Amino acid sequence: MHTDRKKNSPRQGWGRELRATLALAWPLALTNLSQIALVLTDTFFLGQLGEVPLAAATLGGNLYFIAMALPFGLGFAASAMLAQERGRVAGHVREMRRTVRQASWAMLPTFAVLALALWHTGPILRATGQEPELAAAAELYNRALLWGMLPFYGFLLLRGFLAALERPAPALWVAAGGIGLNAALDYALVAGGLGFPSLGTLGAGMASALSNLGMFLALALWVRLDHRLRRFRLAGRFWRTDPQRMREIIVLGLPIAGSMLLEIGIFSATALVMGWFGSSAVAAHAVALQVAGACFMVPMGIGQAATARVGLAAGAADGEAVRRAGWTAIGLSAGCMAVTATLLLAAPESIAALFLAPELVATRELAGTLLMVAGLFQLADGVQAVAAGALRGLRDTRLPMLFAALGYWGLGLPIGLGLGFEAGLGPRGIWIGLACGLGSVAVLMTLRWAALANPNAIALREAQVSPN
Template sequence: MLALAWPLALTNLSQIALVLTDTFFLGQLGELPLAAATLGGNLYFIALALPMGLAFSAAAMLAQERGRVRHHMREMRRTFRQAAWLIVPLFAVLGTLLWNTGTLLRLAGQDPALAEAAQHYNRALLWGLPFVYGFLLLRGFLAALQRPGPALCVALAAVLLNALLVWLLVGGGFGLPSLGAFGAGLSSAIANLAMFLSLALWIRLDRRLSRFKLAGRFWRTDWRRMQEIVLIGLPIAGSMLMEIGIFSATALVMGWISPRAVAAHAVALQIASACFMIPMGIGQAATARVGLAAGASDARGAWRAGWTAIGMAAGFMAVTALLLLTLSEQIAALFLAPELAETRQLAASLLVIAGIFQLADGVQAVAAGALRGLKDTRLPLLFAALGYWGLALPVGLGLGFPAGFGPQGVWVGLACGLAIVAVMMTLRWQNLAQRGGFRARRLAPLPRA
């Protein structure tokens, strides 16, 4: 599990490093550019939930097909091809929404100047969305083969490329004029394009990987397989949308308070998101390992894989919780200019609360990943809806406004919601993962095209 998880986790961490780089440079320009990129980025990640859900669905199917061994190359190629075709309708809809970011934010009650700046950011960033989806599909294919190394190498190189581009386009390197939030979005879009092209070229040139001929007969359709991807992927996307959406809604709530609250929220959220990338990678490894065992009808192997992943995530997040609780002020100071002392103090207080919910956040992510390996996605969607929107948001709003705790109260609500989701996800996995207790329908092979 560790051999598969650590490259996936570092790949996730490198992807969030793209956003952290943007946050660092924009934080030196002031509160408005940082707040604009935060609000625009939140809408972008909401839009990204659907492509990510479909990509994770394809990854689970690829893992089970690999586990069945027989005819796995043909089956994996068909699944990859149908998943890739889905980007066409996805981008048509999601690209249109992101292009009109300013209108959406103004309808949500945000400051017009802030909404306009966020729109500039997203109009550059959205062009990288198809390539993020393509990269996720290729990474899922490699995870099913238990070869995550190429995706990690490509992602690390993209971090360096993005840092150079942000320094040039935002930081004014070599005396160039700063493009502000637009430059940060453009840098990330170019980095995402480079990641996809590099990984696709790597697979094409690798003798063992190129045998799968992922682009072979790309024009052929398999509607039943595409339907399978969508039926499994929509609940995954819904669960991710619930989680991403609650943090995005929190950013909007911060916008009702002040730009300072949005900037502090941005810093705390990016740090918490960076920590979350590790259990997310462990969860992706759990999806692959559980899926491989399920495809081979190995109930005991699936049981071991899931619980191993949950234990690993709990141990790591306990360490990050300790760091956030003890070094919150120093971490906040890294991302905000010295003259923003009040914003630094607020960000540090939010990081302390983030430290409190680290363990719950990690466990729920990995339990969800293990359940995806069994293609169990519908109940986790209901858990996410109840925990995030039925509990976290109402409690956060109540503590933030009527109780008068402000931004800190909103984040306490998030901590409560994450704790409830973690408990429900773990109990669901425990119920399905009893030794020998998998129902036959969950281990049945996918319908043949």
């Protein structure tokens, strides 16, 4: 009896949850880091060619990631549903297969629209006041990169499926291979190695698109050949539709996509604003954004783990486990981001120097200044990302979208523009505005989680069954 009480004590429950979250989060975080490593690799090779190719790829990449908000939203919605379906246990193989199938079909109709927009990157950027040379180079980048969109979505969907099964390692190994493939392709197509001509931004876009295709095919093959995963038969009767389930994915996924669009959009908008300060400011912004983005991949992975852990507990109607899962993930993310904040504040210019040619002294100094600001908002960025992931595990997506609109666009952008132009702080003021926006969203997301993360509220939500 004494042993049972010890096993089920609150301290043991929190300890088990921390170990389970870590086991799931670190491969997801490393997989996310491998994704950003593709962009960082492009940034490294383009940075050696000069400011214009680097700035052009940044502007084009911003539009690309705006377009990717919808695939991310649908993929994360599917991940939350898959976790809850597995948590219910009974019939989860059939239910999870149907969710993967319908999530795949949900993406296909939108691809043509997104691809058409990216194909006309040049006119879009020129309409925002960007230099014609930057707009033309960015268009070349996106016309190659857009062909990697569907393969990346497929990889994202399969990764969410594996996360719901608490088997994230295969996606990590495949993504690690993708980094090597992308580096080799960048060396050949951007740097002009191995006898290939240097294609500049076009070559960087081709390298990333081919790497995304390779990662999707490799992970799909892994799922197909693994004897423990084969029973799901994800490709079985793939042509069959389930309108009700597809509607559920879309209803849940659109607010997630909206939240991501608001967040991605604010960083993209700041990139366009940086263009008004000149190509040097855009290049410095590019470096700072890539480094901050790499740091963000850690809490993003913890947030994905939170979605899975909270979803599993919610599917099993275990309110106490739901509460433990969410707060454990939030605390873990806060600790990790405190470390990254220390690193960014301690050596900002040294980090910036890794991505810029030695002669770009002024650009390196500006990038270092922006990285110091990024260090200040690391904690807020980590907390809001994981709180949002935990809320997705409860299928709570609409209010978080409104929080993102208020924080990023209602507060962050106006403050940044005021400090950047009216107060004369320039690019640094724009980034201080970003920090204010992230801080407000973090507070709102955490308060929302605290309101929902109690057994009575969770039991009521599960009794209602329907998604948010």
